[in-house]
Amino acid sequence: MLNDINNDIKEVNIRKIEHFFLDYLKNIKYKGIFGIANFSSVHNNLIPEQQEKLRILLQAQFDDFLKLGSIISLGIFYHPEIIECINLVNDGKIDKESWNKYANEYEYLNKLLKDISNKIAFKFNGIAIPPTTGTPSANVNNVIDYFPKTISHRLVAEYAGIGWRGKNELLITEQFGPALRLVSILINIPLIQGNRIESKCGSCRACLDVCHILKNKNNLEDYRENCRKYLVALGLNHDVCGKCIKTCIKKGIFKDTFGIYQRD
Template structure:
């Protein structure tokens, strides 16, 4: 790659990042931006998600494998939102408080969908929505979700935004696990982030907060147990957040340099 190509790549990456930062200022939220090589994400996806990208990109797949990029966008929850998760008083869970977190989950998803679409239009990319928008009660098994999206956490890992925690959430240095994610595919090369080495160490805050996570290696499919538990909560949206809250307030991530 010659100097002109490098300069063009740097300039475009900065331009997209600036566009995202300006959006965050407008909506009064904070967030994170990173970029991963398309090929490194693709080869690590589940086969069913690779097939989704094959159908999406069709005959252009090889071009993306050679030069393509995937942008990872994160928008962070505010601290007061996280406090509402599993809020209880005198041993009684306050579902109305928990639903405040549920509402913000939907709000962040809507913002990510909006900015992802805007970036895709402006920079001629392809936006992958933050969620499948498929209600949990319409899913027979957790694996039914996989064909409808790609792993935004995997994209964020390869973009250097954070690492995969013991809860399987993405953990960031600035916001811990308190982020929602979306991704945008671009055809050309950008400046790529570097993957972060696991920062959890001996911390088990998330595992201690959730009996399902604590025994996940003993369960046939702990993700299915999580799905069923989320349905049982009966919140406005398909969320729980217990592990997120435990990590956010008690986790080791704030000590990672």
Template structure:
């Protein structure tokens, strides 16, 4: 079968199985990406979540020795939530980034790509294929850029002409030599809105991200969150959408092409207080099907505590005191103490002071003292 015919059949088939956009590129080395990754490594701008060596991430033949082409796919996800629940004084809510709305996109994207691979195998039984979504070695964005899915914006997201940057990406490496598609021209121009709006200055320059300062990364860490970022995180439980929300290319963009990605109100915007005492089983039953659960409940509970402090939620004080006193995890006890200090009620300060007498962990003690420092700040303001 001629590859040109198979390519068109794949394009037609992709539309039938819920793929919004498909592109083809060669399996050549990603030379420019290789140099960029080395530079990121030298500057310590990486998140640490990256898989594989730089060579594996930029040389497709290391992943599939017979590699000739890469098929890139994109599926749009919603940017707006219909009838979204509001956060109230009695019931404060957090927010998951849009990329964690609905069913875990890794599952959905992999299923679509495996259907493409099966379609290829029906036509060419001895074909070699390898499917990857996000957690694979290849850079989904680099592949998508070269395959003409979109251009890489200054916010480091792939921006498509049709769906903006609200798209999930995945790829299939194959030994079939498809004719490659042309890349799309970069259209950011002089615009720097994403860089200017980034809450932590993580976008160092157009297209370069310091992941160590990115809120999307920081919400996934498991240790104490550095002080400078606690006031920036707000009520974010997982991820950050700021650089996408301000992008002019995303104005008016809101696609609901895939039912699996529709947000569940109480999951995408969860009540914060119930998150504090969730058992592992409750956490898995509630959040286990979304991508934002992959790091477990600890980071999300820590973020929920910071969110309650951000809101100065006095209704949560008693529950937070219990967490500070009883939770076996130092990060959670310490963050609860800091957030209680930020809420700043007499009951909160008294509880922190009392907990100082029995706490043994040095980091938690440090956080408790920082919590009490808020009291001094209050008193100075009164003067």
């Protein structure tokens, strides 16, 4: 009986948060995704620098979160026409102007996610973790400089059960692939938590074939540092590339499923 009551409370809480998020998405005319991860599971799988980040954020609440805490994972999907702008070639030249539409959308989605995560954190007494550190790649000496500044939103989303880690090291959702940005919110109210999804990429190599860094990641000291240097050299308005996202949607094994990726 007590378990039924607890489950009812969890269900009510999750619906309140979900409806708040869906109303926000409706107003901004974007699609999104929502899930809840177990705090302890996420914490135990983060690198030490990011585990310490959680300790700093939570302070005296940390032990309580280890016992019962959750992390909300929110994602907002890119509009499909923006994905089409990635790595276009016109008259034999890379169309940087079009590519920057994707870069600018990246920054815009981050702002939306920061806004909605702060609103949810305020309404439900949580702690929002910003979608990015806000530090350009050119302003750090190595990718490891980022590690203590945030946590892996992708890992949170994995343990929330809203997608799996692809071979491009991004979160892959069944609905729209990897074409989304993520944010996380620490919260300690009763909620129904999701479960981690194992990879469904199988033998697909679409993202590996389009990116020599991903293709050789197992032979590199840290492929993420190679990516950082490439983004600096690419020189878009913001630190993005997106080639592996586009090819996953257009050429990957789920391309027919992702074909429904279109605006209402």
